[in-house]
Each structure stands twice: as C-alpha cells, then as structure tokens.
Amino acid sequence: SSYFSSAATGDMPTYQIRAPTTALPQGVVMAASPGSLHSPQQLAEEATCRGELRLMKNREAAQECHRKKKEYVKCLENRVAVLENQNKTLIEELKALKDLYCHKAQ
C-alpha cells in the first residue's frame, strides 16, 4: 500500500535543525565477539545502543516516508490541474460543436 515510486527530487528545504537529536552513537561497534563475557553493564550498554540504532533507523525511514508522501501529494495536485484543464477544453469543444450543430439545423 505504498505511494507511487519515483525518483527523489532532491530539493532540500532550508530548516533549522531541531533540538539536539542525539545523532548516532558514533562508531557503534556492535559489541563483543561471540565468545566474550558480558557484564550486566555491558548488556545494558548494548541494549541502549540497539535502542538508539533502532530510533535512528526509524527516524531515517520516517524522513523518507514523509518525503514520498509529499511527492505523492504534489503528483496528485498536478494531476488535478491537468484534469481540470482537460475538462475545460472539453467543455469548450462541446460548446463549439453545439453551436455548429444549431446553425446547421437552421
């Protein structure tokens, strides 16, 4: 159930960056090699890291999702404009044909 797929437009708005969203746990090394021991503290740290990583990934996913939605809406708006124009043209055309028909009939 996703929006149409299309290439990114790449127009980045110029915002102020919000509250210090603690960017990435820098150099998150997914701890310890398979055989190593884990102190409770290490385990807690790992859990924190996993949580932060999850949040970060979701944040990025949400950004992409918002971007796609915006693009989708823009696309729909364009389509509305096109269809409105077509409609206008068709109405004109119909009117012209009706006129023509009337004059012939007389």
Place this chain on the structure above:
DNA sequence: AGTATATTTCGTCAGGCTGC
C-alpha cells in the same frame, strides 16, 4: 514591534506486512 492562530515539519510509537 508583539502575539495569537494556523500550518508545516519532524521524531516517535504502534502495528501491519514480508522475507527468512
């Protein structure tokens, strides 16, 4: 100016869906 109200943007959570 300042401030009240509306709109936009972004991050988080929850829950569905999919591939493994």
Place this chain on the structure above:
DNA sequence: GCAGCCTGACGAAATATACT
C-alpha cells in the same frame, strides 16, 4: 516466529500568516 521495513497517527517544535 521474528527481525526489519514501511507508514498512519499523534504530539511537539518551528515557521508562516493575520491581526492589533
């Protein structure tokens, strides 16, 4: 099952607009 992705819903903050 479950890990990972996607997206709707929601709230908070930023930004825009209307008004005095």
